[in-house]
Amino acid sequence: MTGCPARYDEKLGYWVVDDPELAREVLLDPVTFRPDNAVLAHTPLSVKALRVLSGVGFALPPTLANNAGESHRPIRAAVARFFSPARVAAVEPLTRSLIESRVGEAAEAVARGEEVDLVQAIAAEPPALVLLHLLGLTDVDVPALKAWSLDSLELFWGRPSEDRQLELAHSAAEFYAWLRSRTEAPGDDLFGVLAGLGLTDEEICAVGYFLLIAGQETTTQLISTAFQQTLGRSYDAADVVEEVLREASSVPTWRRVASRDVMVGDVELPAGAPVLLGLSGHGGPADLAFGIGIHRCLGAGLARMEARVALETAADLLSGVRLVEEPPMIDLLSFRAPKRLRVVTSGNTLDNSRD
Numbered sequence: 001m002t003g004c005p006a007r008y009d010e011k012l013g014y015w016v017v018d019d020p021e022l023a024r025e026v027l028l029d030p031v032t033f034r035p036d037n038a039v040l041a042h043t044p045l046s047v048k049a050l051r052v053l054s055g056v057g058f059a060l061p062p063t064l065a066n067n068a069g070e071s072h073r074p075i076r077a078a079v080a081r082f083f084s085p086a087r088v089a090a091v092e093p094l095t096r097s098l099i100e101s102r103v104g105e106a107a108e109a110v111a112r113g114e115e116v117d118l119v120q121a122i123a124a125e126p127p128a129l130v131l132l133h134l135l136g137l138t139d140v141d142v143p144a145l146k147a148w149s150l151d152s153l154e155l156f157w158g159r160p161s162e163d164r165q166l167e168l169a170h171s172a173a174e175f176y177a178w179l180r181s182r183t184e185a186p187g188d189d190l191f192g193v194l195a196g197l198g199l200t201d202e203e204i205c206a207v208g209y210f211l212l213i214a215g216q217e218t219t220t221q222l223i224s225t226a227f228q229q230t231l232g233r234s235y236d237a238a239d240v241v242e243e244v245l246r247e248a249s250s251v252p253t254w255r256r257v258a259s260r261d262v263m264v265g266d267v268e269l270p271a272g273a274p275v276l277l278g279l280s281g282h283g284g285p286a287d288l289a290f291g292i293g294i295h296r297c298l299g300a301g302l303a304r305m306e307a308r309v310a311l312e313t314a315a316d317l318l319s320g321v322r323l324v325e326e327p328p329m330i331d332l333l334s335f336r337a338p339k340r341l342r343v344v345t346s347g348n349t350l351d352n353s354r355d
Contacts (some may be wrong), residue, residue, distance in 0.1 A: 005265035014276035020284025049169035127219035136189030148175035221250030221337030237311035249280030249289035
């Protein structure tokens with residue numbers, strides 16, 4: 001490998017590789033750089049938190065993001081069918097309808113002089129509703145799913161205190177218990193497909209746990225970031241999506257672990273070295289934000305479509321509002337986006353008749 005060397009970040013506890021070409025090479029070599037640590041807790045879990053999780057049989061065996069074994073290919077192939085280009089194209093009208101209704105309500109509220117949080121009002125629920133539709137899942141408490149998702153991201157990629165870990169562990173355990181209940185009577189949906197592969201209940205829950213978070217919460221965060229960057233200006237929606245992916249993706253880093261001594265640039269990493277790859281904000285291509293190789297994000301096309309539709313639909317609203325505060329951020333090891341975007345009218349006329 002050639003390029004800028006890796007550097008060890010003592011505060012993070014990882015060898016950081018920000019050079020896009022080196023990050024790409026690492027991702028394309030899952031034998032040397034294994035995904036075993038992809039979904040491990042960044043902050044070691046306390047005994048109390050582990051007890052809460054073990055109480056529901058919580059386990060994340062190798063399935064998708066953390067799997068480089070022989071079982072990865074059939075699991076990935078089965079899940080990938082839910083996100084085919086044809087299925088993504090077919091669900092665009094639903095996406096547009098869900099977002100249009102929320103943009104309309106937000107615009108009316110702003111016109112009345114009210115303050116609106118663009119994250120909760122527009123960006124939060126449509127990606128979850130679209131994902132559930134694609135996966136064939138019904139009777140899902142979407143607000144609960146959103147809360148479970150944020151809590152799990154903080155638990156596994158944040159730096160929560162022991163008291164906060166305990167709160168988050170209870171949320172993760174509740175989510176996992178719900179997943180367990182869905183495996184008991186799988187239907188013509190994601191869980192039925194996974195059961196048809198002969199996966200264990202633990203493996204099915206692990207796929208569901210990761211997919212139901214990554215398949216929608218990261219898109220909410222992508223849309224939120226795109227909204228923040230386009231307030232008060234005109235833009236081309238598709239161009240903005242690519243710009244955000246290149247410079248400020250909601251998933252700016254991802255993890256690997258070296259399986260042997262290996263050179264990265266001119267730096268030798270020892271076997272077992274944890275590696276943190278920079279996927280966004282370092283001059284690389286937009287596609288790198290979704291990863292590359294056998295673990296490339298299955299929902300890349302879906303996320304791009306949803307973000308583009310959100311920007312197209314909200315263009316007039318975004319041009320006529322301003323922030324009332326510096327947005328607080330979701331700032332985790334591998335996830336970053338505005339937590340909320342509180343806006344009021346900027347005095348410009350809101351025209352929501354544009355197609």
